[in-house]
Amino acid sequence: MAGRAGRGMGPWPATEPAMLSPFPPTCGASSPWGPIQTVELLGPDAVAVTTASHGGLRVSPSALARMPAAIRETPYSGGGWFEEDCDWALPYLALGLDAFEPDAARAAELRQAAVSTVRRYHPRHATLLGAAAPAEGQSDG
Numbered sequence: 583m584a585g586r587a588g589r590g591m592g593p594w595p596a597t598e599p600a601m602l603s604p605f606p607p608t609c610g611a612s613s614p615w616g617p618i619q620t621v622e623l624l625g626p627d628a629v630a631v632t633t634a635s636h637g638g639l640r641v642s643p644s645a646l647a648r649m650p651a652a653i654r655e656t657p658y659s660g661g662g663w664f665e666e667d668c669d670w671a672l673p674y675l676a677l678g679l680d681a682f683e684p685d686a687a688r689a690a691e692l693r694q695a696a697v698s699t700v701r702r703y704h705p706r707h708a709t710l711l712g713a714a715a716p717a718e719g720q721s722d723g
Contacts, residue, residue, distance in 0.1 A: 605627075605643065606623070606629045606640070606642075608621060613631055613637075613638075613640070614638075614663050615635055616635055617634075618632070619633055624639065624679050625677065625679045625682035627677065628641045628674075628677060628679055630666075630670075636665065636666060637665075637666045638659070638665040638666040638669065639663070639664045640663050640664075641662050641673045641677065642662070645662075645673070646662045648676075649677065650710055652710065653672045653673075653676060653704070653707050653710070656672070656704075659672075668699060668703035668704070669704075670696075670699070671695070671697075671699035671700045672700065672704065672707070672711070674693075675696050675697070675700060675711040675712065675713060676711060680692055680696075697713040
């Protein structure tokens with residue numbers, strides 16, 4: 583997993599330029615993973631960004647404020663940026679970003695991927711996000 587060069591993997595200061603950039607970010611702007619190469623709108627308050635080495639989701643300050651405090655930061659994400667491997671699912675589920683996917687089948691696929699990701703990497707937050715595993719003997723769908 584790519585990290586923030588020279589900064590360790592913990593949360594970074596809120597004054598870092600990537601955290602102060604306007605929303606939505608634009609190509610060439612700074613991100614925790616380097617200069618942004620692509621920006622894809624996921625909903626009114628969220629975008630997916632890619633860089634040469636990594637990427638993730640960026641949510642607006644108002645969207646971040648709507649998210650439960652317990653999931654606003656992780657050891658790999660903070661300041662409205664959520665890395666693409668394990669943390670993308672937190673804002674995806676908290677903000678209901680599947681509702682903005684124009685293709686219903688794709689929306690269901692992404693939601694299930696987000697649920698699986700939260701269950702695996704953030705199990706203590708699964709219930710908070712409606713991603714808890716079903717009780718024994720119950721179906722998941």
